[in-house]
Structure formats: C-alpha cells, structure tokens
Amino acid sequence: xxxxxxxxxxxxxxxxxxxxxxxxxxxxxxxxxxxxxxxxxxxxxxxxxxxxxxxxxxxxxxxxxxxxxxxxxxxxxxxxxxxxxxxxxxxxxxxxxxxxxxxxxxxxxxxxxxxxxxxxxxxxxxxxxxxxxxxxxxxxxxxxxxxxxxxxxxxxxxx
Amino acid sequence: xxxxxxxxxxxxxxxxxxxxxxxxxxxxxxxxxxxxxxxxxxxxxxxxxxxxxxxxxxxxxxxxxxxxxxxxxxxxxxxxxxxxxxxxxxxxxxxxxxxxxxxxxxxx
Numbered sequence: 001x002x003x004x005x006x007x008x009x010x011x012x013x014x015x016x017x018x019x020x021x022x023x024x025x026x027x028x029x030x031x032x033x034x035x036x037x038x039x040x041x042x043x044x045x046x047x048x049x050x051x052x053x054x055x056x057x058x059x060x061x062x063x064x065x066x067x068x069x070x071x072x073x074x075x076x077x078x079x080x081x082x083x084x085x086x087x088x089x090x091x092x093x094x095x096x097x098x099x100x101x102x103x104x105x106x107x108x109x110x111x112x113x114x115x116x117x118x119x120x121x122x123x124x125x126x127x128x129x130x131x132x133x134x135x136x137x138x139x140x141x142x143x144x145x146x147x148x149x150x151x152x153x154x155x156x157x158x159x
Numbered sequence: 160x161x162x163x164x165x166x167x168x169x170x171x172x173x174x175x176x177x178x179x180x181x182x183x184x185x186x187x188x189x190x191x192x193x194x195x196x197x198x199x200x201x202x203x204x205x206x207x208x209x210x211x212x213x214x215x216x217x218x219x220x221x222x223x224x225x226x227x228x229x230x231x232x233x234x235x236x237x238x239x240x241x242x243x244x245x246x247x248x249x250x251x252x253x254x255x256x257x258x259x260x261x262x263x264x265x266x267x
Contacts, residue, residue: 074228085238098226102191105224109235114218116176116238123228125189 043097046104047135050095054143061094061136061146069126072155078121081136081144085111091118093137100130127155163259165247170264171239179211179219180234183249183257189225206231208250213263214243239265 047056064078081091090113096106109120118136126132129151136144163183171177183206190203203225211219219235237245242265249257 101226102189103224103226106226107224108222110220112216112218114213114216114238114240115236117236120219120221120233120235122231122233125226125228 042104043099046097051143056135056143056145058145060144061134063134063146063148065148065150068151070153072126072152074123075126077124079134081118083118085116087113090139091136092139095135097133100128126152128152163257165259165261167261170266173265173267175239176236178236182232184230187229204252206249206251210248212246241265
C-alpha cells in the first residue's frame, strides 16, 4: 500500500465512523420523539376541534418568530392580533399550533376587552424546522389565521 | 412548586395598556422523553393552566401544552382601570397551584 492510499483509507474510515455516529444520533432522536410528528392534517384537525367547522380567513394575525432558531428547546414567539379590543369587538381566543412537533397543540390564550391589546409572547419548543400557525377567534365569531416558517438548528422537545 | 416572578410598571395611568411579564420555574416535562438508563418514558408533568385576575376579574388566561418551554415565560397586556391586586395563578398536572399577587397602582 502506498503512502497515499493509506491516507485515503484513514480518511475513508473516519468518514464511515462519522456517518455511523450521525445515524445513531438521528435514530436516538427519533426514539426520543417517539412516533409520528404532527403534520398539516393533524393541525387542521386540532384547529377544527377548537373552532368548530369555521374556515379561518387569512390576515390580522401576525407571528413574530426568529427565521432561524438555534436552540429548539426555547424559541421566542410573539403573536399579535389586530383588534380594537373594545367590549363590542375583541379577540376571544388565540390558538397556536405546530406542524412539526409530536403534538399539534402549543397553547391557547384567552383575552378579554380588559386585555387592551391582543398580544402575547412566550417561549416554545420545536423539534425541527416547521410552520407555526396561529388562529384567532374574534368576539363576532369570525376566525383569522396567520402562519410562519421557522428553521431549527438543534431540536427541542425530546431532550 | 415553584418560584414565580412577575414584573409590572410601578404605576400606570387610568386607561393605559401596560405590559405584564411573568416567569415561573418548572421543568415542563413533555412526557415524550425516555430515561437514559431505564429507557422508560418520563411521565408528562407540565403547567397546563395560567390565569390572571385583575381586581377580581379574569383578564387573561392560557392553556399550555408540552410544546411550551421549561420555565415558562409569558408576557401580555392589561388595560388599567383602578388600583388593586393582580393575581397570577399557575396550575400544574398534579393540580398544584402557585399564586403570585402584584399590586397595580393607577394614577390619574
């Protein structure tokens, strides 16, 4: 074996070892997540469960999320709904869903005219890059929806 | 259960919409993780309800799912009406309740 081919062989072995590790990591991650993740169908089901048969209109709901989240264990999220928040016209509830997490539900926030402003911020877990959906129920019965995609570098949820 | 911290402005004007920031320490176990050695699932243990009462009236509430991060932080808004207590309540899966009261001072 020439010097060059030995070098090549080592490189190849290193790469194989690395690849093996990567597979193990991915596999254990899958185990931690345990089972299928929520997808668009699960999200629409969850939305239907919370708002009934109404079909949401787009607009009025804006999501503030980082484009790229480095740590999926704690991703800052803020959602604001355009509304005068008076006793005659206010946001009753705001539901947040995730398309990529093991469970579609993230949180539901309930407002009153006394809230003054339909804005809430919190921190959430994301197992992988995905779409986050927010659905707002207004006091007059109308429903609005907003959506935002987030790229996740290291997933949360599982551990 | 846990240590809770709440931040509100020192004083607010009547009718002003002010921000309330809240933080509570809780591991928010998702129920999906497995124990490293025993490989058994660690049971879900999260705070599932958060509620805020201002002068005895509920002004903001939330239902949380396991997708909410550990040590949940939440900020929201309230419209100032009159001086009085604001009571924040967190309830976890075990039914344990943590309560924190802050005073809202409304100046005209």
